[in-house]
Amino acid sequence: MEAAINNRALPRPYPTPLLPNWLLRQPGPTRRPRPAAAPVRAFALPTPKRLFDLVFAGLVLLALLPLLALVALLIWLESPGPVFYYSYRVGTNYRVFKFWKFRSMRPGADQQLAAMKGHNQYQAAAATPAAHTCACEGSCQSQLIDKQGQLVCERRHRQARRASEEAAFVKIVNDPRVTRVGAFLRNTSIDELPQLFNVLRGDMSIVGNRPLPLYEAEKLTTDQFAARFLAPAGITGLWQVSKRGGKGPMSADERKGLDVQYARNYSLQSDLRILLRTVPALFQQENV
Secondary structure (H helix, E strand, O other): OHHHHHHHHOOOOOOOOOOOHHHOOOOOOOOOOOOOOOOOOOOOOOHHHHHHHHHHHHHHHHHOHHHHHHHHHHHHHHOOOOOEEEEEEEOHHHOEEEEEEEOOEOOOOHHHHHHHHHHEOOOOOOOOOOOOOOOOOOOOOOEEEOOOOOEEEHHHHHHHHHHHHOOOOOOEOOOOOEOHHHHHHHHOOHHHOOHHHHHHHOOOEEEOEOOEEHHHHOOOOOOOOHHHHOOOEEEEOHHHHHOOOOOOOOOHHHHHHHHHHHHHHOOHHHHHHHHHHHHHHOOOOOOO
């Protein structure tokens, strides 16, 4: 009995595997899970700036109620229809909201926008040379093959492509869709006063980067320019007071650069300076 028990306790040889060892799957070392990337924090409006917005917007609305009623009456008398106009805009953190203004155009103006894009002041000039011409001085330094199989100047090709993509913003000079009352409201920026209700709702701030229409915002999603959306969306801002009153048109690159500059350096003190500079900028000479 003791021998039998001892025989069972003796280690027995393992059976010979049917496959060679190099074909057998060996358990690898345990991998530690990678730490999850920190989520990108959405922009949050500072409490002092929000309190200033509420107090300022509320007081201005109370003071200007008679003016708002008069403007609404003039709009309706010249062009019967809705007094207020709203469009969907993209603001802080790419949030879409209803953006309110006094109506300054004739009814149905949005449907005519596609036909008016050729008059956009941010659009490259229509007289851009054709892509098959050479932009290099002397002999062409580099050439590409276009879709038709023809050699084209690479420098001219890049210029033409940039010209077609440059219009990230839309501003039409002497827009024929604007009414006579609407032109006065635009030149004095009175048409922007209903946005004080957007401020009270928390959609916007008094000072910040201008909320953009959807078709403009979708062109500003690169890392270089997306920073403008990580800042307050405002009624007035840095680019509105930087070059106004006949000082010359502002290019799209200048406007985008000022938006990014404000997003990175804004403060309550800088907002107050922009607000003070807004008063003379209200009476602009540009009919846009």
